[in-house]
Amino acid sequence: MNMSKHVFNLLLIPLILGTLVVACSSDETSESSSPVPEPDPVIEVDNTKPNVVANALVPSNGSTGVLIGTSVKFAFDEPIDVTSVTTADDFTCGATVQLSANNFLSCVPMRSDYDARNDNRSFTVYPVDYLDYNTKYELKIKEWIKDTSGNYLPYDIIPLVFTTVPENTVTFVDKILVDFENKLRLAGGYSLVNELRSVDRKGEGLTITVIDSILKGVRDELTNKSLNNSDDLIKVLESMLTGSIKGLDIAKISDSTRRKEILSDICSELVATIPGREKFYTENKSEIVKSLMNTGVSELSGKVTNEEIPEAIGGLLQGFILSLGTLEFSELERVNQVIPDLLKRTIITADTVYSSSGNTFWNTTIEHMSSAMVSGMNQWDDWGGMESKWDDHLSTGLTGI
Numbered sequence: 001m002n003m004s005k006h007v008f009n010l011l012l013i014p015l016i017l018g019t020l021v022v023a024c025s026s027d028e029t030s031e032s033s034s035p036v037p038e039p040d041p042v043i044e045v046d047n048t049k050p051n052v053v054a055n056a057l058v059p060s061n062g063s064t065g066v067l068i069g070t071s072v073k074f075a076f077d078e079p080i081d082v083t084s085v086t087t088a089d090d091f092t093c094g095a096t097v098q099l100s101a102n103n104f105l106s107c108v109p110m111r112s113d114y115d116a117r118n119d120n121r122s123f124t125v126y127p128v129d130y131l132d133y134n135t136k137y138e139l140k141i142k143e144w145i146k147d148t149s150g151n152y153l154p155y156d157i158i159p160l161v162f163t164t165v166p167e168n169t170v171t172f173v174d175k176i177l178v179d180f181e182n183k184l185r186l187a188g189g190y191s192l193v194n195e196l197r198s199v200d201r202k203g204e205g206l207t208i209t210v211i212d213s214i215l216k217g218v219r220d221e222l223t224n225k226s227l228n229n230s231d232d233l234i235k236v237l238e239s240m241l242t243g244s245i246k247g248l249d250i251a252k253i254s255d256s257t258r259r260k261e262i263l264s265d266i267c268s269e270l271v272a273t274i275p276g277r278e279k280f281y282t283e284n285k286s287e288i289v290k291s292l293m294n295t296g297v298s299e300l301s302g303k304v305t306n307e308e309i310p311e312a313i314g315g316l317l318q319g320f321i322l323s324l325g326t327l328e329f330s331e332l333e334r335v336n337q338v339i340p341d342l343l344k345r346t347i348i349t350a351d352t353v354y355s356s357s358g359n360t361f362w363n364t365t366i367e368h369m370s371s372a373m374v375s376g377m378n379q380w381d382d383w384g385g386m387e388s389k390w391d392d393h394l395s396t397g398l399t400g401i
Contacts, residue, residue: 069181070164071125141159218244222239246299297350311368318375
């Protein structure tokens with residue numbers, strides 16, 4: 001046996017095995033230190049052009065008998081860059097949303113608002129003045145409007161054509177609705193001649209979206225009660241208040257303090273539609289206000305939780321007391337007669353509607369009523385001269401409650 005060859009073989013085998021082990025180990029290390037890269041995620045690019053949703057137009061396309069104080073609503077099928085939606089406050093036709101009665105030789109001055117709750121898909125434009133009677137109008141949406149990805153409309157669109165009501169068919173209710181809407185806009189800080197909102201009112205309750213919801217509730221209620229052609233002022237106003245409260249549900253107002261503020265505005269502006277319409281009622285104006293208070297307190301049941309009812313009642317009362325300053329009552333009538341009667345009516349109605357409520361409910365209600373009384377009177381134009389005679393005025397009136 002050749003020993004040198006045997007020893008050589010014994011030495012050679014480990015060397016070969018070691019080389020293999022090192023090679024395998026090197027491969028494993030290489031694999032672990034340099035993993036195969038994963039593919040880049042696929043990024044979807046939005047190249048779809050936005051378009052107008054036909055069934056979201058208000059008034060609907062082809063409508064006739066549209067009120068001259070109408071607003072116009074439209075919506076898109078995807079979120080829109082709101083800066084691309086513009087209106088002009090003069091008669092030029094250079095904005096991206098145009099309304100015209102002469103084939104766009106000139107355009108109706110308008111202002112606009114959008115609904116952020118609907119992902120900036122829904123928009124409303126408001127003519128700054130009444131439209132003409134018995135006139136056909138066209139709404140043009142320009143191709144310069146774009147979605148949030150920068151895609152423009154495919155072309156100019158005229159999705160809406162409507163005709164306003166003939167002058168001799170404008171009803172008593174139509175005129176009150178226009179008057180009420182304008183008063184709500186002004187109370188919300190909106191000008192009737194441009195789209196700007198007063199800085200003093202920004203962030204407060206009466207936004208354009210809320211006003212639209214209130215008016216929808218009012219129109220629905222008047223239709224349901226068959227009062228669109230009525231000239232019974234009290235029934236109309238009561239239905240308008242009922243519809244306004246229902247409109248707050250449409251607007252999804254859940255904050256109780258904001259609801260109180262809006263209710264106060266609704267009540268004061270509703271009563272402000274009474275002056276100048278004396279031929280449509282025979283009752284004393286104080287009876288109209290008390291009747292409205294009764295309607296409001298009753299209507300809150302089922303719309304607001306029992307815990308929030310006292311604050312809502314305070315909102316109603318504050319608005320109605322504030323409104324007394326517009327109804328030409330004398331100083332003595334307001335403080336010694338009308339307010340005590342109004343407080344008494346509020347308590348009687350609340351006791352009837354919420355008879356099962358406990359002491360906490362009533363204590364809170366009285367607190368809100370007291371606060372509302374002071375807040376409402378404090379906004380009278382002549383309150384400064386009356387304040388010094390506060391105790392003398394109330395000593396007579398409040399003893400009757």
